[in-house]
Amino acid sequence: MSKVLGAVEINRERCKGCDLCVVACPTDVLLLQPKEVNNRGYHFAFAADPDKCIGCASCAAVCPDACIEVYRMVVK
């Protein structure tokens, strides 16, 4: 059976910690950093559970600051 694997790259310095990508992700991959902040003081988003990513790009679609780039591959 083939399997879809996804991964996201998030520009942490551009992120404003709005949480919209976290809510949009269907597989609960993303979270905001609970403590750490970027150089503008925002709790930036990161892939807390990267193995669950299916590369659907829902997070990238809703991100107002275009911080997220998405990768997808199918393994047989």
Place this chain on the structure above:
Amino acid sequence: MTPQDIIRPENKVYARPALLNENNMHYCPGCSHGVVHKLIAEVLEEMGLADKAIGIAPVGCAVFAYNYVDIDWIEAAHGRAPAVATAVKRLDPTRMVFTYQGDGDLAAIGTCEAIHAANRAENIAIIFINNGIYGMTGGQMAPTTLEGMKTSTTPYGRRVELNGYPLAITNLMTQLDGTCYVTRQAVHTPAAVRKTKAAIRQAFSNSMDGSGTSVVEVVSTCASGWKMTPVQANKWMEENMFAKYPLGDLKNTVQQ
């Protein structure tokens, strides 16, 4: 398989549009303006219109749109974007000309310009960001503010007997013979973002084809003005704004 094995150029399925430059946008976290800027950049890139497009920026939070999307822009006085767009498009009809306006800009001070440009069937696209409030100046009531909605100038909520009714100006514009495409969309979910992108594409191609005026309203959030988190603002918009401003195409006379 680690993310590093997947993050390879050949696997890239979504990239930040190249027409968005490196500047960090000044918008508040979660602001709908950012999503719509991104979609405009994506559509212009995909349609190969980067060198043909001229955007007319408003007064409002999006006054600095020209700092982010790398195309030619003109900054118009408050509400006058459709008048400026008229001149630009008439002087060079080979250009794809669009305005980008908030609801304070389009539905208050600029009502006259918007209605008359649309009634003249100017071959422009109007991107209309309706967040129901004056975002830039501190969250005052706009004509589009919902009944009962609290703003800095209606601290107890908008009262119809004092402030009149919320204005669905996009519906008015469907009545004008000059409009060819009028639609109302949003950008709160991935599916809604895809629909808005398709609507912007349609509006831009109408401008190139000389089909008349297109209006793409995007019902939007202003989390700061509404005094909510971005996630709460999206939910509030779904529960409240969509009743007065339901999503979908309002008019389309263009054969697709």
